Amino acid sequence: METDLVETKDNVNDDNEKINYLGDNHNGILFEMSDLPKMKEIEFPDDFFEVTKDDMVYVLNDLQKQQQENRHKMFETKQMREKRERERMLRYKSVVVRICFPNDKLVYQAIFKPDDTVASVLKIASNYVKTNNFYLFTTPPKCRLKAESTLYSCGLVPAALIHFGSDSSTLVIKEEFKNRITSYKLAAKLAKDSRTDSKTTNSLTMSKTEESLQKNDCLKSKITEKMSVSGQSQQKIPKWFKPNK
Incomplete structure (x- = not known):
């Protein structure tokens, strides 16, 4: 699925870096896994583990609130629960999905909708890999994503880092896409812009x-x-x- 990339103000930034879109309808791009920010180990001071009176009051108030919500849910009908879940899902207009390809040391990033299925993500990803026998999973713990599940029901909203899994131990990304790498800096900006454009008051509350x-x-x-x-x-x-x- 080759497409000619037209360099416009939308895909070239001030540093002359280019967003190399792969050509799908989800703003799909590839960036190198080594560019992902490293997690820093945080050392907590001793007083962090000392529980204060305010801590106890906060936890007890929150537990009471949860109990009230649970009582309310007990009297909900199936239609009411479905409506509530639907409203929660609609708080986000987009989902930033990143798929790690460990053998290739590459990450595929694309923008989907909360009600898109895992099957739709698999279909898009299949355009860029050499094998048709693969699956997606989250970790830890390792949980294989069901094709019929929505991104929202899998807990992948508003953004998710998932993993490519297959029986192959070789490189899987097609060669024609390996020279179309985008910097992580631009990938992060693209992800941020997609969420900024879809922000609502409800999403901020969530x-x-x-x-x-x-x-x-x-x-x-x-x-x-x-x-x-x-x-x-x-x-x-x-x-x-x-x-x-």
Whole structure:
């Protein structure tokens, strides 16, 4: 599926770097896996693991809120649940999908919709690989994606890094696409622009909710870890924890 790339202001930036679109309808591009930003190990100070009164109040309030939501869901009909899930899905207009090809050391990036199926992603990816016998999976843990599932139902919204899997241990990307590499810098900008164009008030609210859930999980982890070691070591225990006399 060869297409001639016309250099316009949309695919050339100020540094004369070019976005080498592969020619599909999803703004598909390839960039090198080595350009992905490296994860840095974060060292937390000792006081990070000390649970404060405010931490406890936050977690308890959040648990109460979750209980109320769960009670409400118990009385929902199937139609109400489907409507609620549909509304959540529509908060995002696009999904940035990145597929890692470990043997080729390349990453394919494309823009899809939340209700697109995994099968549609497989179909697009098949244009660029030499084999027809492959699948997609997420990790950790390794979870093979079902073709009939939507990107939303797989938890791949608003962006996802997934992996190419096959029985082949050789290079799979077709040769004609290997000289059409885009820099990671432009790939990241393209991904950011696709999300910026589709932002809504609801999507911002969802982001805040996800951030709150992440913070809550972190606090729960702190409490669990501290309480588990308090009776087994000589480490300093939280001020709020008073053992029975």
